[in-house]
Amino acid sequence: xxxxxxxxxxxxxxxxxxxxGGEHLTACYQCSTCTLGCPITExxxxxxxxxxxxxxxxxxxxxxxxxxxxxxxxxxxxxTARCPQDVVVGDVLAAIRRIAEKEEEAGNLKxxxxxxxxxxxxxxxxxxxxxxxxxxxxxxxxxxxxGGTVSxxxxxxxxxxxxxxxxxxxxxxxxxxxxGLLKGVLPSKIKKTDVMKxxxxxxxxK
Amino acid sequence: xxxDKLAYYPGCPSEATALDQDISTKAVFKALGVELVEVEDWxxxxxxxxxxxxxxxxxxxxxxxxxxxxxxxxxxPCSICYYNLARTNNALKADEKLRAEMAEIDPSLSYNxxxxxxxxxxxxxxxxxxxxxxxxxxxxxxxxxxxYYGCYIGRPLGTAFDDPDDPVLMDQLIELIGGENxxxxxxxxxxxxxxxxxxxxxxxxxMARKVLETAKNAGADCVALACPLCGMMxxxxxxxxxxxxGIKIGMPVVxxxxxxxxxxxxxxxxxxxxxNTVDTKVILGKVV
Ligand code: SF4
Ligand code: SF4
Numbered sequence: 487x488x489x490x491x492x493x494x495x496x497x498x499x500x501x502x503x504x505x506x507g508g509e510h511l512t513a514c515y516q517c518s519t520c521t522l523g524c525p526i527t528e529x530x531x532x533x534x535x536x537x538x539x540x541x542x543x544x545x546x547x548x549x550x551x552x553x554x555x556x557x558x559x560x561x562x563x564x565x566t567a568r569c570p571q572d573v574v575v576g577d578v579l580a581a582i583r584r585i586a587e588k589e590e591e592a593g594n595l596k597x598x599x600x601x602x603x604x605x606x607x608x609x610x611x612x613x614x615x616x617x618x619x620x621x622x623x624x625x626x627x628x629x630x631x632x633g634g635t636v637s638x639x640x641x642x643x644x645x646x647x648x649x650x651x652x653x654x655x656x657x658x659x660x661x662x663x664x665x666g667l668l669k670g671v672l673p674s675k676i677k678k679t680d681v682m683k684x685x686x687x688x689x690x691x692k
Numbered sequence: 693x694x695x696d697k698l699a700y701y702p703g704c705p706s707e708a709t710a711l712d713q714d715i716s717t718k719a720v721f722k723a724l725g726v727e728l729v730e731v732e733d734w735x736x737x738x739x740x741x742x743x744x745x746x747x748x749x750x751x752x753x754x755x756x757x758x759x760x761x762x763x764x765x766x767x768x769p770c771s772i773c774y775y776n777l778a779r780t781n782n783a784l785k786a787d788e789k790l791r792a793e794m795a796e797i798d799p800s801l802s803y804n805x806x807x808x809x810x811x812x813x814x815x816x817x818x819x820x821x822x823x824x825x826x827x828x829x830x831x832x833x834x835x836x837x838x839x840y841y842g843c844y845i846g847r848p849l850g851t852a853f854d855d856p857d858d859p860v861l862m863d864q865l866i867e868l869i870g871g872e873n874x875x876x877x878x879x880x881x882x883x884x885x886x887x888x889x890x891x892x893x894x895x896x897x898x899m900a901r902k903v904l905e906t907a908k909n910a911g912a913d914c915v916a917l918a919c920p921l922c923g924m925m926x927x928x929x930x931x932x933x934x935x936x937x938g939i940k941i942g943m944p945v946v947x948x949x950x951x952x953x954x955x956x957x958x959x960x961x962x963x964x965x966x967x968n969t970v971d972t973k974v975i976l977g978k979v980v
Binding site for chain 1: 743
């Protein structure tokens with residue numbers, strides 16, 4: 487793919503440098519250690535964190551932000567642990583994902599991966615109850631991912647029917663699950679949900 | 693160093709999918725004479741899903757502040773909770789401005805940086821220590837184990853408490869209880885795929901398969917682990933992995949506290965050994 491020099495955005499690296507974890511981005515000397523140890527590259531050979539960093543340094547903002555590979559990083563931090571230049575590679579990728587999400591919110595980008603929807607659904611339950619609520623998460627995530635309630639519930643059942651039975655059977659979820667009646671079915675709600683609300687309002691600027 | 697009382701941060705899975713880890717952790721610490729005081733009204737650490745460090749810091753500042761009031765260090769059985777608590781602690785300790793920012797969100801987030809967050813494996817091996825454990829062990833658990841550490845025990849550097857490429861704490865614990873570690877070096881610290889389960893199950897399943905089949909080919913009776921997300925992926929989801937990939941694995945997966953508990957003479961039921969997805973009977977037959 488030829489580089490469209492006229493589209494390069496020399497400020498892109500600064501955007502990343504300003505995000506938490508992005509501080510050492512410019513120290514990268516392209517050794518590929520990050521990619522060589524990555525468990526995702528082992529499975530998806532085209533996945534290449536080194537290349538994402540190089541493209542970011544060059545200012546290929548559009549190509550980087552619309553790269554679907556951003557969303558298949560498992561955040562395992564192997565790259566971070568091994569980078570000889572102290573680039574916090576895992577956090578750099580997270581910073582780039584956050585910039586992409588902001589662009590999507592501003593209507594400038596369409597993210598195909600359902601990962602932002604999943605992360606939001608997860609955090610919504612934390613905001614509301616103070617703890618993860620698996621069922622609430624799934625009920626928000628699947629319909630959004632599938633673009634409809636019926637298809638969403640169907641996809642959810644497909645993924646979780648057997649799993650739910652297994653968990654219920656072992657008393658981990660379901661009517662007699664968890665440490666008390668209906669644990670796992672009903673959310674486990676903390677007392678200070680008002681503090682959760684404040685955290686999300688002030689940090690996420692909602 | 694000896695410890696007799698710690699704040700306990702269970703983490704969300706402890707209430708449902710990782711009930712076995714929660715029950716066995718409590719049973720083991722009780723048998724070791726270490727009191728666990730649950731962090732009162734604790735909230736979620738943000739897991740892998742809170743990608744904004746500020747959000748992670750705010751969520752964990754509250755939990756740290758609660759333990760700080762009780763004057764206790766925090767222990768958690770979850771690797772991701774540990775990572776989030778520990779990196780928050782590092783960030784807040786080093787940055788007064790950040791501490792003020794947290795306190796401004798809500799006074800209950802005021803944290804002075806006096807708590808040390810720890811992972812159970814760290815507490816067992818380094819604080820309680822081998823000698824103390826040895827003195828309490830009454831049975832031999834003669835199983836062949838694939839010790840699986842996953843992501844946040846040996847990395848990243850700022851929060852790790854074991855070697856990034858060749859961690860040893862779990863290996864040592866397994867030897868201590870009479871078990872045998874099978875050759876598993878390459879897989880010890882590979883990611884289980886957990887964070888991708890809900891968005892790219894195909895990749896996540898392949899990652900889990902690698903871990904489980906490597907353990908099987910190495911002749912392990914079980915995989916031992918110390919994180920509920922790994923437990924979710926490798927144990928609770930194992931039948932789904934088998935179904936999706938058209939393979940049979942049948943590899944028992946247990947929490948390290950379940951194995952240690954057996955060596956401490958705790959009965960299997962009190963260690964929730966019937967709650968693991970893949971049957972664990974093969975292990976019970978090897979406790980002598
Ligand atoms: S390991 Fe570090 S220096 Fe090497 S390519 Fe990756 S980010 Fe750059
Ligand atoms: S954090 Fe992401 S890019 Fe880095 S090694 Fe893990 S999966 Fe690969």
